[in-house]
Amino acid sequence: MEPIHLTVNGKTRAVEVAPDTPLLWVLRDTLGLKGTKFGCGIAECGACTVLLDGEAIRSCITSVKEAVGHRITTIEGLSAAGGHPLQKAWVSEEVPQCGYCQSGQLMAGAALLAKKPKPTDADIDEAMSGILCRCGTYQRIRRAIHAAAGEVARGQHR
Amino acid sequence: MASIVKVGRRRFLQVSGTAGAGLVIGFALPSPLLRAAQAAEEPFTPNAWLSIDPEGQVTIWVAKSEMGQGVLTSLPMIVADELEADWGRVKIQQALADPKYGSMSTGGSASIRRSFTPLREAGAAARMMLVAAAAKAWGVGLSTCRAESGAVVQLASGRRLSYGELAPKAARMEIPKQIQLKNPKEFKLIGKPMHRLDTPEKVNGRARFGMDVEFRGLHVAAVARCPVFGGKIKRFDAAKAKALPGVVKVVEVPTGVAVVAKDTWSAFQGRDALQVEWDEGPAARTDSAGLWAMLHEKAKGEGATARNEGDALAALKAAAKRVQAQYEAPFLAHATMEPMNATVRVEKGGCEIWAPTQAPQWAQGEVARLLGLAPEKVVFHTTLLGGGFGRRAMPDFVVEAAEVARAAGVPVKVAWSREDDMRHDFYRPMSLHLMEGGLDGRGKLTACTHRLVAPSISDQMNPGSVKGVDQAAVDGAANILYAIPNLRVEYVMARTPVPLGWWRSVYASQNAFATECFIDELASAAGRDPVEFRLELLGASSPMHPVVALAAERSGWGKPLPAGRARGVACCECFGTRVAHVAEVSVVKGQAKVHKVTCAVDCGQVVNPDTVRAQVESAVVYGLSALLTGEITIEKGRVKQGNFDDYPVLRMREMPEVEVHMLLGDWESAKLGGMGEPGLPPLAPAVANALFAITGRRIRRLPLKGSGA
The missing domain is CATH 3.30.365.10 (Aldehyde oxidase/xanthine dehydrogenase, molybdopterin binding domain)
Incomplete structure (x- = not known):
C-alpha cells in the first residue's frame, strides 16, 4: 500500500491505509489521536468534528484521501496546553458533563470564532446545531462561546 | 495473572494522562503489590476510600461511575471535607470493582444520597487517627489538637505536623469505634461550588472513555x-x-x-x-400497532391496587363533573453519545x-x-x-x-455502531394511562383514578418476580403528593419481547406526563388557574407546595407574555427530590418552540451546587428530546430507528433558556435527595400544558411529532 501523507496538527504523518478509509478512523486508530470521537458514522452528531484548513468538517464521512494536502487540526492540536480561549471558557463555565461530545463542540466553536470573533446567538445556533450533546450542555456552550468571544475580541489570543 | 494486569495497566496509564492543579484522574490504579514496591513507607490507608502517603499526597477512590453527573468531584469533596484534607493535594482514582466498596452501581439518582454518610465517616475516621497520632507524638491531650487543611495543629503551642509526616504514625493508631463527624457549619467543601476535576481532560482531548x-x-x-429480539x-x-x-x-x-x-x-x-x-423466532410477529392494541385490551381489566385512598369509584359516581382522558408514552432508546x-x-x-x-x-x-x-x-x-x-x-x-x-x-x-446501540438497547417501556377525575359543585377535586398499563422491567428480568404491583412502575403515580380524598392507582402488567431497561427517571417519566397533564385538565374543568389548583390540592404543609410556588413566582406566572406565548406548569417527586417546572412556549409554523424553563428544586441539601444545576439543565434537555421527537417503534420484531436521522434529539437551535432555583433545608433536618433524574419527569407535562394554553388542544400521546401538535 502506498503511504498517504497527512498534515495533522502541524506535523506530517505517513499512514498506510485504504484511501477511502474515513479520516476519523485514521486519526483514532492509526494515529492514536483518541480525542476525536465516534458517535454516529453518518455526520448527524458531530462528535467527530475536526478542522480542515480551519473549516469544521465531519471526519466520519470524510475519506482520508480528501484530507490530503489540507491542514487537519484535532482537539489535540487546538492549543498547546488547553490554552485556547474556548478551552478556558469551557472550564470557567463548567461546560462538560460526560464530555464525550466536547471535542466536537470545541472544534466547531473554534471554527466559528475564527470566522466571527463576536458571534450572535443566531451565529452560534447555525454553527453549533450540528453537534449533539445528550447531557444537555448547550446553554453553557452558548455562554462559554460568548465568554471566549469577549476574550478573542480583546486580543488576548493569537 | 499478575503479568496481564501489569502490561494492560501500564499501557493504559500511558494514555490516560493527567490534569493540572495537583489533581490526577485515572481509571487504573496500581495493584496493592505494586504500591508496596513503589512506596518507601507504607501509606496510611485506614479504609477503602482513601490513603495518605508520607509526602502528604491524599488519594481518594471513587466507587461510582462518572457519566457526566460529577461524582469524580462531588464524592471526593465529601471525604476530603471530613478528612480536613488540603484539596490541592488530593488525587482522584476510579476504583477497581471490589466488594469492599459496597454497591458500586450508579443509578437511581443515589450516588450522593447513599454515599454521603459512609464517605463522611471514612474521612472523619482518618482525621481522628491523624489527630490521635499527633497528640501522641507531642504527648498532649487530644482536645488540644485539631485538624486543619492537611495538617494537625496544637492551638496553644502552634505546633504543626503535616498529614504526610503523620501518615506512618497514623497507620499504627487504632481505628476509632465512635466516629466524630464535623458540624455541618464547619464544612469547607461540601455545599460550595467546586470546579469539576474532570473538566481539564474533557476539553483537551485526553479524557479516556x-x-x-x-x-x-x-x-x-x-x-x-439478529435484528429481531431473541433471534x-x-x-x-x-x-x-x-x-x-x-x-x-x-x-x-x-x-x-x-x-x-x-x-x-x-x-x-x-x-x-x-x-x-x-x-428470527416468535418475536418477528411483534409490531408497535399490535403492542398498543394489547395494552388497550389489557386496560379493560382491573389492575392490581398500587394506592387506594377513600372510595374513588363511589366518589366519581357522586361527582358533579367527571373528566376522562387516556395518555400514551412510547418506547424510548437511551442514545448515549458514546455507543x-x-x-x-x-x-x-x-x-x-x-x-x-x-x-x-x-x-x-x-x-x-x-x-x-x-x-x-x-x-x-x-x-x-x-x-x-x-x-x-x-x-x-x-x-x-x-x-x-x-x-x-x-x-x-x-x-458498537450507532445502529447497534439504538437497535439493541433496553428501552423505556411504552405505557398507557387511563385517568378519570371527579369535581364537586365548587370545582374541588374529590376523586381520581389512574390505571397504568405497562410492561414491567423487573418482571422481564426475573420472570414471575412481580406479583401484582411493580413498585418501580408506579413511581410518579402512586406517590403523588396531592391530597385527593378518594384516589385509586392501579397497575396492569403487559408483556413484550422488546427488551426493557431503566431510562433516566424510569417510570416517573411516563407517570408524571399522564398525571400532571391530567391535573391540568382537571384545573381547566374546574375553571381554575393551574398553579392555584395545584397549590390548593397540595395543601400548605406539603413539601411540594413551596416548590411549585417558587417555580411559579420565578417564572413570572400570571404576568403578561409576548403574543403567542404561554406558560405551563408541572411537578413531580421522585428519587427523594421534588421538582417543579414552568415552561414558556410558543407555536411557530405548527412546531412547538420552548423558550424558557424555570425550574424549582428541593433536594434537601447539596454537595456541589453547580453540579445540581447542571443535572437539572441536563434532565430538561433529555426530557425535551423525548417530548418533541423521541419514539422507538417496532416492526416485525425489530427496531425501526437506527441513528440520529430517524431518532432525532435536541440541538442547539432548539435549546431553551433553563433557569434553576434551589430550595435548600438546613443540614440538621434536610434529607438528601437524588439529582440525576428528578428534573426530567415534570418537563413533558409542563410543555404540554403550555401548548394547551396556546392551542386549546390537549397533548395525550408522545412524542409531539406524532401527535400533530
Whole structure:
C-alpha cells in the first residue's frame, strides 16, 4: 500500500491505509489521536468534528484521501496546553458533563470564532446545531462561546 | 495473572494522562503489590476510600461511575471535607470493582444520597487517627489538637505536623469505634461550588472513555446481531469478511457473529460483508400497532391496587363533573453519545476488563460466571462513560465482549455502531394511562383514578418476580403528593419481547406526563388557574407546595407574555427530590418552540451546587428530546430507528433558556435527595400544558411529532 501523507496538527504523518478509509478512523486508530470521537458514522452528531484548513468538517464521512494536502487540526492540536480561549471558557463555565461530545463542540466553536470573533446567538445556533450533546450542555456552550468571544475580541489570543 | 494486569495497566496509564492543579484522574490504579514496591513507607490507608502517603499526597477512590453527573468531584469533596484534607493535594482514582466498596452501581439518582454518610465517616475516621497520632507524638491531650487543611495543629503551642509526616504514625493508631463527624457549619467543601476535576481532560482531548481504550495486541470487533429480539443464527458465510485486509478472524458467539479486526473501521466493514441467515423466532410477529392494541385490551381489566385512598369509584359516581382522558408514552432508546463498547483480555486463570459501565460489579460477576473464574480474578476497570442514563447499568455489552475475547483468543474491544446501540438497547417501556377525575359543585377535586398499563422491567428480568404491583412502575403515580380524598392507582402488567431497561427517571417519566397533564385538565374543568389548583390540592404543609410556588413566582406566572406565548406548569417527586417546572412556549409554523424553563428544586441539601444545576439543565434537555421527537417503534420484531436521522434529539437551535432555583433545608433536618433524574419527569407535562394554553388542544400521546401538535 502506498503511504498517504497527512498534515495533522502541524506535523506530517505517513499512514498506510485504504484511501477511502474515513479520516476519523485514521486519526483514532492509526494515529492514536483518541480525542476525536465516534458517535454516529453518518455526520448527524458531530462528535467527530475536526478542522480542515480551519473549516469544521465531519471526519466520519470524510475519506482520508480528501484530507490530503489540507491542514487537519484535532482537539489535540487546538492549543498547546488547553490554552485556547474556548478551552478556558469551557472550564470557567463548567461546560462538560460526560464530555464525550466536547471535542466536537470545541472544534466547531473554534471554527466559528475564527470566522466571527463576536458571534450572535443566531451565529452560534447555525454553527453549533450540528453537534449533539445528550447531557444537555448547550446553554453553557452558548455562554462559554460568548465568554471566549469577549476574550478573542480583546486580543488576548493569537 | 499478575503479568496481564501489569502490561494492560501500564499501557493504559500511558494514555490516560493527567490534569493540572495537583489533581490526577485515572481509571487504573496500581495493584496493592505494586504500591508496596513503589512506596518507601507504607501509606496510611485506614479504609477503602482513601490513603495518605508520607509526602502528604491524599488519594481518594471513587466507587461510582462518572457519566457526566460529577461524582469524580462531588464524592471526593465529601471525604476530603471530613478528612480536613488540603484539596490541592488530593488525587482522584476510579476504583477497581471490589466488594469492599459496597454497591458500586450508579443509578437511581443515589450516588450522593447513599454515599454521603459512609464517605463522611471514612474521612472523619482518618482525621481522628491523624489527630490521635499527633497528640501522641507531642504527648498532649487530644482536645488540644485539631485538624486543619492537611495538617494537625496544637492551638496553644502552634505546633504543626503535616498529614504526610503523620501518615506512618497514623497507620499504627487504632481505628476509632465512635466516629466524630464535623458540624455541618464547619464544612469547607461540601455545599460550595467546586470546579469539576474532570473538566481539564474533557476539553483537551485526553479524557479516556471506553471507546478509547488501546494497548498493544488489542483487536477491535463488531458483532452482527439478529435484528429481531431473541433471534438466533441459522447459518452464516464469512468468506467475504475474511477476505478484507484488516479482518483477523470471524467467530460465533451467543449474540451473533463477531468480526475481529485490526482496527474499528475494518471490523465495521467486515461485519457489513458477512452474510448471515437468522432464525428470527416468535418475536418477528411483534409490531408497535399490535403492542398498543394489547395494552388497550389489557386496560379493560382491573389492575392490581398500587394506592387506594377513600372510595374513588363511589366518589366519581357522586361527582358533579367527571373528566376522562387516556395518555400514551412510547418506547424510548437511551442514545448515549458514546455507543456501547467493552474491552476484554482473557488469559489462563484470569481476565481484565475496561468498560464504561454503571454497574461494574454486576458485569464482573457475570463475566466471572461465564469464564468459570472467581470474581476477584476478573480485574475490572471502569472507564469514563460517554453518557449512561440507565443503559449502561445492563451488563450485556460487557458479557458479549468477554464471549468474543474468549472465542477469538485475543484481547478484544467490541465496538458498537450507532445502529447497534439504538437497535439493541433496553428501552423505556411504552405505557398507557387511563385517568378519570371527579369535581364537586365548587370545582374541588374529590376523586381520581389512574390505571397504568405497562410492561414491567423487573418482571422481564426475573420472570414471575412481580406479583401484582411493580413498585418501580408506579413511581410518579402512586406517590403523588396531592391530597385527593378518594384516589385509586392501579397497575396492569403487559408483556413484550422488546427488551426493557431503566431510562433516566424510569417510570416517573411516563407517570408524571399522564398525571400532571391530567391535573391540568382537571384545573381547566374546574375553571381554575393551574398553579392555584395545584397549590390548593397540595395543601400548605406539603413539601411540594413551596416548590411549585417558587417555580411559579420565578417564572413570572400570571404576568403578561409576548403574543403567542404561554406558560405551563408541572411537578413531580421522585428519587427523594421534588421538582417543579414552568415552561414558556410558543407555536411557530405548527412546531412547538420552548423558550424558557424555570425550574424549582428541593433536594434537601447539596454537595456541589453547580453540579445540581447542571443535572437539572441536563434532565430538561433529555426530557425535551423525548417530548418533541423521541419514539422507538417496532416492526416485525425489530427496531425501526437506527441513528440520529430517524431518532432525532435536541440541538442547539432548539435549546431553551433553563433557569434553576434551589430550595435548600438546613443540614440538621434536610434529607438528601437524588439529582440525576428528578428534573426530567415534570418537563413533558409542563410543555404540554403550555401548548394547551396556546392551542386549546390537549397533548395525550408522545412524542409531539406524532401527535400533530
